[in-house]
Amino acid sequence: MRLASPNYVRQRIAEFGPTRDRPFVLGLPTGSTPVDVYWQLVDFYKRGELSFRNVVVFSTDEYVGLPRAHPESNCSFMHRHLYDHIDLRPENINMLDGNADDLAAECRRYEDKIALVGGIELFLGGAGSDGHIAFNEPGSSLGSVTRAKTLAYETVLANARFFAGDVDRVPKLALTVGVGTIRAAREVLLMITGAHKAVALAKCIEGGVNHMWTVSAVQLHPSALVVCDEDATLELHVKTVRYFKSIEQVQEQLIGRENIGVRGSISRLSRSSAHATGSALSTGGDMSLAHSDGGDDDDD
């Protein structure tokens, strides 16, 4: 788990080959799950294996009314865990301003900026235990754009640990990218780990597309990747988990890593395959579920 997501990000950026005129546009979340991912990305940068010079980032949300200098604002979080440690250019960082005079105008500005840079290439996200993606709380439109959202009680409770356990100090309003904004990204990578996310993952994968579990909207995305751990699969059907694990086996045995592109596109069967059947395996358009245990260094 530790390396699956950061490795994927590194490979995608490397394969893309960003330049100043054609930067790699990344959507970045906050929360406890990304902390390890960011730490690993910083490590790649320090070892010279990844540069952010031509990466443009969009943060997914920001509390309304919280001073930017507050240690729990998303600006502080991103600076502390990522921005301060890598060669990301300050002008390439896009954050929502939760203290803007006109919040609606600020949200429109954000959507316009995403369009201006050519759209988001890869959106990293997590899921709340109530199945929200970014702050698209249960009940959000599945076609929504960046806007202000009232936080659900479950979200406020979950965030209280960052505000000295005091629910009253947690902001109740946030600016967030919409479900539609995320669906418009060219690829989505969700990191869903831990037993407390098991129900959300089950709703995401096995339930229908449902605005009460907005993370389920990835079912409609042509190119989505979910990275999870064993505990997060606890509420999935055994059949589902086996299926996704079998994909990995098939990829190893039948296809061979050399024939699989970074984004999972398959060019041909492995020449050395003993089970060449001639039947076409579907390319693209599939959700792939990368499943890693603690010690595994799968990079999908």
Add this chain to the structure above:
Amino acid sequence: MPSISDPVTQFYNCRVLRGHALVEDSLYMQGGKIVDPARVFWDERRRPDVRIDCKGGIVSPGFIDVQINGAYGYDFSNDTAEIEDAVRNVSRGLLLQGCTAYCPTTVSSRPDVYRTVLPHLGPRAGSVENGAAVLGAHVEGPFISPHKKGAHELATLRTAARGLADFDACYGLENLRRHAAYVTVAPEVEGVLDAIPELIAATGVGVALGHTNATTDVVTRAHAGGAGMVTHLFNAMHAFHQRDPGLVGLLGSAGPRPFYGIICDGVHVHPHSVRIAYYAHPEGACLVTDAMSAQSLPNGRYKIGEMDVDVHGGHAYIQGTDTFAGSTATLAECVRNFIKFTGASQVEALENATLHPAQMLGIADRKGTLEHGADADVLILDAGLHVQRVFIGGVEATPDNVHVSEKKLPVS
């Protein structure tokens, strides 16, 4: 206030002394101050202009010495004719040692000396040109006990039968107010105890207790009257006695307890005594050198004032004897010795030489700390707490840009 155009310097690959811990973090400075990197990042949208690799070392505030009588052959009480040279060279020398701020200390002297010398020992900013910052004079004596005078000259000691008027006659109250950081007095000397709160009200100086034989009752009243510091604990005071613990005993008070200077050269105070005192009152410990003019002199024989001195092996001896002529320790050495004597952590040792002296002087918002807004007086230390690099007001001080000249002393 740093302006937007000042270059931003980042120390990285280091552990920073912050929040009473050593944390793996960067430190940013701009315009001679420690700044908040998040503010620089978000307001100015800029990355650091200068990045300093600390090679895994420790980043600490510069050391602060609140008791030092001289160094490099100079003495603040005796070199009245060359007092500017004394301040300039001692300040520069201390800076290169990692002491970025200090209180030049005068021993008991006659009134004319105070009139002449104190105006030169007043606060002045630190820089590579000036050397370490001068925080104001530590005026030690002459209102001290003749029974505990140590190396002070008996003929200069005096009482304060007329209270504040005697202080004025001796020092000049305005002189104190403008140039002194704190005075050391003995509270049992006639008139001193009652004068302490008046002196503080009239001049704003701090008051420390030292060179005294006072009983527990008297020191307690002096402390309650505003004397918040003990001068070189254990030295020049009566020994701890279980029923009359005296000045040492203030460290065991149930009420508020004072700051205390303690000399950790391994000579003035036995390591066991340092340990006992420290754990009685850790928050009050201030490492001081009480160094005298032979500090940092190369090996040799010198005539310093009336004294013939032999300097060798890092110590100064009265010539022909193995009696120490005085302390010649550096504060950096005291910090390392302190850890050896007490087993305390590096954080505690460093705070005893930075934060606590700054708190004692009431300047902890800008000195002795790496909080945002503090002066950028910064040290890079290795894992053994040896000073590697020194920065004052954000500028690096090296032997190339800081020139120290020892006093030309007659060879004895």
